[in-house]
Amino acid sequence: xxxxxxxxxxxxxxxxxxxxxxxxxxxxxxxxxxxxxxxxxxxxxxxxxxxxxxxxxxxxxxxxxxxxxxxxxxxxxxxxxxxxxxxxxxxxxxxxxxxxxxxxxxxxxxxxxxxxxxxxxxxxxxxxx
Numbered sequence: 001x002x003x004x005x006x007x008x009x010x011x012x013x014x015x016x017x018x019x020x021x022x023x024x025x026x027x028x029x030x031x032x033x034x035x036x037x038x039x040x041x042x043x044x045x046x047x048x049x050x051x052x053x054x055x056x057x058x059x060x061x062x063x064x065x066x067x068x069x070x071x072x073x074x075x076x077x078x079x080x081x082x083x084x085x086x087x088x089x090x091x092x093x094x095x096x097x098x099x100x101x102x103x104x105x106x107x108x109x110x111x112x113x114x115x116x117x118x119x120x121x122x123x124x125x126x127x128x129x
Contacts, residue, residue: 038086045083049092052079066094 052070056078057063064070070079084091095105 041086045086048079048083067092 049070053064056070056073059076059078060073064073064078067079067082071077071082082091093105095103098104
């Protein structure tokens with residue numbers, strides 16, 4: 001009988017154990033890097049909208065009422081395309097601060113909880129005072 005008959009099986013078990021440990025270490029790092037890339041893209045797209053709104057306001061002396069206004073208004077394009085939110089994949093929403101201090105278009109309530117039913121929320125003035 002051969003003495004090294006179980007050596008191949010032991011080597012395979014050790015190799016698979018080492019490979020699984022390395023994967024366990026590297027996967028969270030990869031997931032975190034993917035989230036960072038999404039956040040970078042979110043910031044880039046937000047800055048594109050900011051620049052487009054500022055240019056629209058400087059050119060026409062008023063604020064846009066929709067994303068379509070930024071795409072083409074009086075033959076001028078202020079935004080190359082209507083970007084979607086890279087985190088949720090949904091289109092951006094316009095959030096308006098009303099004269100009475102309420103927000104229209106926001107899904108965040110005063111208690112910080114997100115709700116699709118909560119379209120109109122009170123604007124917290126205590127944070128700015």
